[in-house]
Amino acid sequence: MNGVLYRVRESIGAVxxxxxxxxxxxxxxxxxxxxxxxxxxxxxxxxxxxxxxxYCKSIGYEGFKDFKLKLAGDLSIxxxxxxxxxxxxxxxxxxxxxxxxTNNNVQSLYESLQLLDKEELTKxxxxxxxxxxxxxxxxxxxxxxxxxxxxxxxxxxxxxxxxSDFHMQRVSAVNLRANDVAVAISYSGETKQVIDCIKVAKSxxxxxxxxxxxxxxxxxxxxxxxxxxxxxxxEFRSAxxxxxxxxxxxxxxLYTACAHEEYDEALLHLRxxxxxxxxxxEKGGSNS
Amino acid sequence: MNGVLYRVRESIGAVxxxxxxxxxxxxxxxxxxxxxxxxxxxxxxxxxxxxxxxYCKSIGYEGFKDFKLKLAGDLSIxxxxxxxxxxxxxxxxxxxxxxxxTNNNVQSLYESLQLLDKEELTKxxxxxxxxxxxxxxxxxxxxxxxxxxxxxxxxxxxxxxxxSDFHMQRVSAVNLRANDVAVAISYSGETKQVIDCIKVAKSxxxxxxxxxxxxxxxxxxxxxxxxxxxxxxxEFRSAxxxxxxxxxxxxxxLYTACAHEEYDEALLHLRxxxxxxxxxxEKGGSNS
DNA sequence: TCTAAAATTGAAATTTTATTTCAGAAATTG
DNA sequence: CAATTTCTGAAATAAAATTTCAATTTTAGA
Numbered sequence: 001m002n003g004v005l006y007r008v009r010e011s012i013g014a015v016x017x018x019x020x021x022x023x024x025x026x027x028x029x030x031x032x033x034x035x036x037x038x039x040x041x042x043x044x045x046x047x048x049x050x051x052x053x054x055y056c057k058s059i060g061y062e063g064f065k066d067f068k069l070k071l072a073g074d075l076s077i078x079x080x081x082x083x084x085x086x087x088x089x090x091x092x093x094x095x096x097x098x099x100x101x102t103n104n105n106v107q108s109l110y111e112s113l114q115l116l117d118k119e120e121l122t123k124x125x126x127x128x129x130x131x132x133x134x135x136x137x138x139x140x141x142x143x144x145x146x147x148x149x150x151x152x153x154x155x156x157x158x159x160x161x162x163x164s165d166f167h168m169q170r171v172s173a174v175n176l177r178a179n180d181v182a183v184a185i186s187y188s189g190e191t192k193q194v195i196d197c198i199k200v201a202k203s204x205x206x207x208x209x210x211x212x213x214x215x216x217x218x219x220x221x222x223x224x225x226x227x228x229x230x231x232x233x234x235e236f237r238s239a240x241x242x243x244x245x246x247x248x249x250x251x252x253x254l255y256t257a258c259a260h261e262e263y264d265e266a267l268l269h270l271r272x273x274x275x276x277x278x279x280x281x282e283k284g285g286s287n288s
Numbered sequence: 289m290n291g292v293l294y295r296v297r298e299s300i301g302a303v304x305x306x307x308x309x310x311x312x313x314x315x316x317x318x319x320x321x322x323x324x325x326x327x328x329x330x331x332x333x334x335x336x337x338x339x340x341x342x343y344c345k346s347i348g349y350e351g352f353k354d355f356k357l358k359l360a361g362d363l364s365i366x367x368x369x370x371x372x373x374x375x376x377x378x379x380x381x382x383x384x385x386x387x388x389x390t391n392n393n394v395q396s397l398y399e400s401l402q403l404l405d406k407e408e409l410t411k412x413x414x415x416x417x418x419x420x421x422x423x424x425x426x427x428x429x430x431x432x433x434x435x436x437x438x439x440x441x442x443x444x445x446x447x448x449x450x451x452s453d454f455h456m457q458r459v460s461a462v463n464l465r466a467n468d469v470a471v472a473i474s475y476s477g478e479t480k481q482v483i484d485c486i487k488v489a490k491s492x493x494x495x496x497x498x499x500x501x502x503x504x505x506x507x508x509x510x511x512x513x514x515x516x517x518x519x520x521x522x523e524f525r526s527a528x529x530x531x532x533x534x535x536x537x538x539x540x541x542l543y544t545a546c547a548h549e550e551y552d553e554a555l556l557h558l559r560x561x562x563x564x565x566x567x568x569x570e571k572g573g574s575n576s
Numbered sequence: 577t578c579t580a581a582a583a584t585t586g587a588a589a590t591t592t593t594a595t596t597t598c599a600g601a602a603a604t605t606g
Numbered sequence: 607c608a609a610t611t612t613c614t615g616a617a618a619t620a621a622a623a624t625t626t627c628a629a630t631t632t633t634a635g636a
Binding site: 037038039040049050053063064065 | 622626
Binding site: 066076077095101105109144151256 | 322323354356357360361362363364365380382383385386387389390393394397398401404406409410413428429432435436439532533536537540541544545548
């Protein structure tokens with residue numbers, strides 16, 4: 001996946017006036033674009049072919065042709081998962097339910113992958129790797145995700161806790177110090193309890209990682225590293241199904257990144273030890 | 289998926305000499321084609337642009353451009369399923385980790401979908417719909433899945449419990465009756481605690497649903513309905529990541545099937561739950 | 577407020593690419 | 607073996623992509 005549309009969306013803020021119009025047009029008519037010529041696109045944007053070309057290059061493509069090709073690729077992946085995404089009708093068959101639920105979950109994983117900023121992710125896992133203690137805060141289904149994370153991080157010997165009780169969470173937050181990390185899990189990004197806890201954590205000098213929906217939320221503005229998950233959930237009906245999947249996927253990625261970091265470090269130590277032994281062996285004259 | 293390459297392969301037998309050469313060239317260099325011009329392709333086939341054009345039209349595309357676009361779409365889908373499924377190397381890059389973890393999770397969802405037997409699923413959700421009380425048993429990460437299920441089924445007014453403590457689980461099992469259902473969640477299918485609880489549940493006349501890996505396990509042999517999840521996990525390394533996703537997906541399907549069974553009633557309960565949570569002052573609703 | 581420099585923009589020219597045309601070559605048929 | 611059909615590619619044409627550059631707008635400095 002090239003993340004073309006994501007890149008387009010991102011670019012809107014950072015691009016000159018005429019190109020912004022082009023970007024918006026692309027977002028509104030992605031399917032049509034792939035079979036249009038530059039001149040057509042330009043005409044529809046009340047602009048010039050040159051502007052369209054410049055835009056394609058400014059967001060990192062070789063030219064309009066290259067852009068269209070990458071877009072066509074992404075769209076075909078997206079449409080793949082769009083199949084049977086329509087909301088379930090009252091009389092839906094079991095087969096229908098099976099494929100719609102699964103497709104929704106899959107799509108949410110892919111969408112969140114596109115929203116995951118590599119820099120933020122790097123920040124986040126570096127914080128976790130360096131953390132002396134990790135505290136996770138979540139309420140409801142987010143608490144279960146937090147517990148899942150605890151189970152994972154404990155496997156790589158991290159001191160790591162998640163409490164379901166608000167008072168316990170708060171006491172835990174008060175005991176954090178500068179080298180500790182608080183992880184806030186809240187899809188809405190506005191959960192009072194969680195906001196309260198990370199404020200306490202911050203006041204104690206701890207770093208904060210937020211996992212929340214792609215939007216400007218109270219929690220994301222408080223965090224040192226923000227990881228977004230796809231934000232299209234129909235919260236009322238869906239019982240937090242897809243956001244939970246996406247969030248667990250983010251946890252998996254963080255955990256794996258940390259585990260690999262340790263792996264690399266361990267490997268480094270091994271190599272050093274090996275070198276030192278080699279050296280002492282050379283001096284000693286006998287390698288056997 | 290347009291099946292472009294399939295169509296090309298099919299065409300070889302039914303097409304004139306020059307076009308056959310073109311078809312073979314396409315099959316051998318599909319990735320390159322998408323960024324080549326007709327003249328380049330023609331040159332590489334010791335042929336003419338006209339021949340390439342004729343070929344594209346003869347297999348049903350509007351022209352070379354159309355052909356390339358469809359091919360690009362298909363290739364991106366193919367690469368999605370082929371690429372980056374290999375196990376992670378020690379020095380894996382962050383991008384690598386992101387896509388491998390996500391692809392593994394996605395694949396596990398699709399694979400489990402294939403293992404889900406519609407008859408067993410029907411049995412299972414009918415049991416749940418008719419159940420007076422539902423008890424879920426799981427240990428470790430399976431306990432978190434059980435709790436997730438409780439959160440969901442409570443939304444549609446099911447009396448539903450999951451305890452982390454073995455004695456509580458056992459006491460709960462003893463109190464089950466003929467109209468109740470016990471759900472055993474255990475990827476290995478051999479978890480002692482869980483086996484113990486469902487034996488008690490059965491002795492009380494309750495029905496048993498098992499969610500476990502695709503194999504002959506102690507738990508599956510005790511259950512009235514068995515739902516399998518994909519069984520390729522290297523449990524030691526992967527920290528039960530993919531089986532958890534697949535199991536949650538099964539829970540989502542069960543929950544949705546039950547909710548649809550009594551759609552109107554369920555919707556009413558959902559609305560009530562939603563309103564009450566809104567009232568309690570949490571902006572983000574029930575998803576936290 | 578004015579002016580020089582810099583950035584932005586699109587018209588037009590140029591280049592590249594796709595498509596069509598058509599005449600000659602090859603194959604087929606009676 | 608001619609008449610006919612089918613096939614083929616060179617060349618012409620059309621369309622699309624890209625580049626160039628001068629006009630315009632914006633910005634910054636005096």
